[in-house]
Amino acid sequence: MAKFEGLKWSSKQMRYGLADKSYELLPSDAKIAACSRSTNYAIFLAFEGIRYYCRKNASGSLEVVFLNWDKNLERFRRSMLFNIGRDSAHLVPTADELEDILADRFFREPEMRGLFEEMAAMGVQGYLRPFTVDEEQSIGVTFPNQPAIRALASRFDQYLGEPFTGVVIPHLVRAVGVNGTGCLKLGVNYVMSVKAVEAAKQIDPAAAAALFLDDQLHLPIEERHITEWDSSCCLFAFRDGTVVKIPESPLILPSVTIQGICKILTYLGVRVEERHLSYGELVRRCKVGELVTICSIGTAGILNRCAKLLLVDGDRKVIGTHVPDEKHALYAKMAEARTYYWDIYRGKVPPLEGMKLFKYVI
Numbered sequence: 001m002a003k004f005e006g007l008k009w010s011s012k013q014m015r016y017g018l019a020d021k022s023y024e025l026l027p028s029d030a031k032i033a034a035c036s037r038s039t040n041y042a043i044f045l046a047f048e049g050i051r052y053y054c055r056k057n058a059s060g061s062l063e064v065v066f067l068n069w070d071k072n073l074e075r076f077r078r079s080m081l082f083n084i085g086r087d088s089a090h091l092v093p094t095a096d097e098l099e100d101i102l103a104d105r106f107f108r109e110p111e112m113r114g115l116f117e118e119m120a121a122m123g124v125q126g127y128l129r130p131f132t133v134d135e136e137q138s139i140g141v142t143f144p145n146q147p148a149i150r151a152l153a154s155r156f157d158q159y160l161g162e163p164f165t166g167v168v169i170p171h172l173v174r175a176v177g178v179n180g181t182g183c184l185k186l187g188v189n190y191v192m193s194v195k196a197v198e199a200a201k202q203i204d205p206a207a208a209a210a211l212f213l214d215d216q217l218h219l220p221i222e223e224r225h226i227t228e229w230d231s232s233c234c235l236f237a238f239r240d241g242t243v244v245k246i247p248e249s250p251l252i253l254p255s256v257t258i259q260g261i262c263k264i265l266t267y268l269g270v271r272v273e274e275r276h277l278s279y280g281e282l283v284r285r286c287k288v289g290e291l292v293t294i295c296s297i298g299t300a301g302i303l304n305r306c307a308k309l310l311l312v313d314g315d316r317k318v319i320g321t322h323v324p325d326e327k328h329a330l331y332a333k334m335a336e337a338r339t340y341y342w343d344i345y346r347g348k349v350p351p352l353e354g355m356k357l358f359k360y361v362i
Contacts, residue, residue, distance in 0.1 A: 004127075004300065006157025010115050014106040017135070018091040018147040023101065025109055028152060033137035037144055044144040045187030046079035047131035048072050049299040051257075052153075053345035054119040054126060057361065062116055064107055064126075065345050066358040071256045073098045079184040080132055085143035093149075102130060103360045106151060116362060119155050123346075127154050127300055159300035163307030166209040166229065166294070167200035170279070170314060173215040174227065175251055182227070182251035193230035203318065204310055209296060211309070213279055214251060221314045222280030227251050232298030233258045236277060237330045239290045245274045257341070258297040263352050264337045270330070283311050286322045293324035293331050303338035305331065 012025050037043040050072045057063040073095040080092045093101065106112065119126055130151040134144030174192050175182030181189060196210035211234070213224040226246060228234055233255040236244040245262055248254045262272045285291050286309075296304045311320040324331055343349045344357065351357045 004154075004156045004159050005161070006124075006155075008115070008155050010112055010153040012109065012111045013150055013152040014101070014109075015135075016093075016101050016149045018088075018093070018149065023105060025106075025111065026150075030150075032133050032135060035137050035139050036134045037136070037138060037140065037142070038133040040139055041141060042186075042188045043141075044080075044083040044132050044134045044147055046076065046083050047129065047185050047187065048076040048079075049185070050128040050130070051299050051302075051345070052126040052128055054116045055123075055347065056120055057359075061361045062113070062120060064103070064116065064360045064362055065347075066103075066360075067341075067344055067351065068256050068260060068356055069358055070095060070099075070356060071254075071259070075185065075254065075256070076130060079186055080147075082181070082184055082186070083132065083144075084147060088143065088147065091147060098130075101149070102128065102151060103358075107153070107360060108362050112153065113362070115153065115155065122155075124155050124157065125300075125342075127156055128152075129154070156300070159298075160208065160232075160296060160304050161301065162304050164208040164296070164304060165204055165206045165308045165310070166211050166296075166306045167203045167207045167310045168213070168279070168312050169196045169199050169210040170213050170221050170224070170312065171316065172196050172199060172210075172212070173217070174212045174230070176215050177250040180250040183248065183253055185253065190231065196230045203312065203316065204308075207310075209306070211294075222278065222283065224279050225276045226279060226282060228253065229296050229298075232296045232301065235261070235295045235297055235303075235334075236282070237292040237295070237328075237334060238285065239292055239325070239328065239330075241271055241330060243270055243272045243330070243334075244277055245272055247274050247276060255297055255299075257299050257302060260341055260355055261297055261303055261337050263354060264340045265333070267352055268333060268337060268340070270333055270337075283320060286311060286320055289325070291322055292328045293334060294322070295334055302341055303334060305334055 136146040200207035
């Protein structure tokens, strides 16, 4: 599975109790009870990954920048609501309350400033990780009695990166659509992500990513739809100049990053088509050279182009290999979209219509 490189965590984490609205700053390595519903049963284990950037503004003040993070906060709320009982749903903070807890309080803690000063000087990427736990020491199989949000901030150099090798894993599914969990960032989903990459490495030891098909295991493999990578969404760039985005569904995480990338691609003159892509179509178009590149899209890596994708059959036998056409104009255009996305954070280009930039002086 893709890993962060050059990762450095903040020296502090925050904890916010949902029931009593308590807030406190803790050491970065502060633990939770060994016996809790979160550790034993993955109950109330939801999380978010939020990219940010630190810079000095025109007046010389330190400023933290987020792009479209209101969508991250709403997605975090949906994940929390899934993990908590109906009687406790009112405890889940609103998006505005989450903004206050994370940006106005946690990021403005004096103990956090050193990390942000360092980031502004280096011009590196930032990653905010809020997550939820049940703070109660209990092994009862019930909804949490002491639900809480914790969060840490970090900086990093790279995530996944290029080139990377991917393998289609048709015998595993990341989530089951009827449960409606694939569209949420829940800890239970990512166990299968790790297992899928392990399975991919059995086919190619150099594999860093696994590509999932849908959960319709009763259908012939060629009729099943592609869903997403193990820990990111995907875009397919074809020789006719079209980029295909997989529609959102209960199986697919509604990626904040992919929405921004698609707006940028459209701005750059690329035709983006949102539709299902069957595995049979992908295999056929790969074999005749119609696929230019397949990309991994996510918060940490933004956009990375796959250097090799192994296509397998139902018996896990390799039936084809895709390598990108690096000379095609669309291959370079995908990298251009990635640069534009990151340049919005850095203030080098303006956000496009429908993309919202949040700035906080700290």
